[in-house]
Amino acid sequence: MSGIGPDSGAAERAVAIKHQAAAWLERRDRADWSENDQRQLDGWLGASTANFLAYQRVAMAWGRAERLVALEPREFQPASAGRPAPGRSFFMRAAALVATLTLFAVGGAAYVLLPKVETYSTPVGGHRTITLADGSVVELNTDTVFRADLGLTHRAGWLEKGEAYFSIAHDANRPFVVTAGNHKITVLGTKFSVRKEPDRLEVALVDGRVWFSAENGAPSQSALMTPGDVLVATATSVSVTREPSKRISDELAWRSGIIVFHNTPLAEAARQYNRYNREKIVIGDSFAAAHEISGALPADNTQEFAHIAQKFFGLRVKRNGDEMVISR
């Protein structure tokens, strides 16, 4: 059973419980299930109602699936057992697979003939998902420039500016190296995000392991990161903190177009908003700046922000060309 740390956010905990329930059910389905196993399962089920219900739920689905035995057994000929399963969906899936493989083949051939670095970018407020030739997926946040160079023996990317979330396909022979400013992030296969600002770089690791290092090789500027780590590098320092996974998922909320604030001073909130919108929010005075905001807001909606400033903080909002000034 995979353990879940005390840091795990509620969402991950719910999913982890469902996984554990499935793992118990799988164990229970084995021929060598023992009394000792049963005692352990009873302990796990008794530990919380959530555990108990998750197990009952997955066991119910599994139990019900047996009903299919009675129904046209031939319908479920396994795909790899010689005879293909009849039905439209199978052929469509197969056709899709062939199409994908062809695309990969064409993509690969084109690459060998024309090695070149591809540049991808997003405008302010933009959001774009790219699938690279190796199957890695890169999601670009607002106002971002990313270059990728994938070769037969190397995989490299440069985050010139902005923020990106990487889901790197595993390839032990070809580490993926992401360079951002003077720093390098080296990975084999993992999920992480990188945000590059003029004076600082932030890396949040969701899954797997990454090796963070400085271009000048200074050991004090290097770190091996494990999931849940958030690293902040400035020109002179590197610090790593372990964050609750809730915070990591908040950091990544931009992937669904949301910014999450936790007692965030209004000026900082405005700065974050301004990354996404052409219309810039300006905090007019220190009275307005002193307010703190919490909650999840759509990144592309300055209106919502103005609404909160007015309704909840009683501040004034004045439109001034491309600016929205919030003040006492």
Place this chain on the structure above:
Amino acid sequence: MAQGSDLDSGHTNASRPGAPMSAPEALHWFLHEVLPLEAMLLQYLRHNWRDESDVEDLLQDIYVRVYESAQKELPDNTKAYLFQTARNLIANRVRDRRVVPMDAVADLDALGVAIDTPGPDQTLAARDELRRLKEAIEALPPRYRDVVVLRRIRNLSRKEIATRLNLSEASVSVYLTEGMYALADILYGEQANPRKRP
């Protein structure tokens, strides 16, 4: 392996000192009346809660609440009770986290599911389940589908499956675990979370 999970539950109650003896009834209610509403409930939660990553947790919280309360007394109208619990939970979270109320929450009632409609009749529900089971199996990724079909429908042992598919027994176990997980999600949650599946 027992057939349904109702039968499995006997031993578990014994190990839960807090659970009163009416637990089997509550469990039966949960499995047969609550779980079939999961897809609808998920849809409701996604409409009314912006943060997708919280939805699994909200759902689990609702299940725990309604089940624990059903152990004391079964509700008259399962659907109404389930959605009322969901609504209260969302309202509490908005308050506790000091999340600024958003239009989504304000629209709670407007978006609400018609909770007064009676459930489908049992014959229809049974046929529907069979169709959904078929679809659920078909929706599994190929490797998972093979392992699930060979184990659950063909009743082959892990060893036989391993030989047949040229996998290690440990891999068969992994595919089976993930297959069980995904099957429940597809059957009840209607492919709610394709990205969570392997």
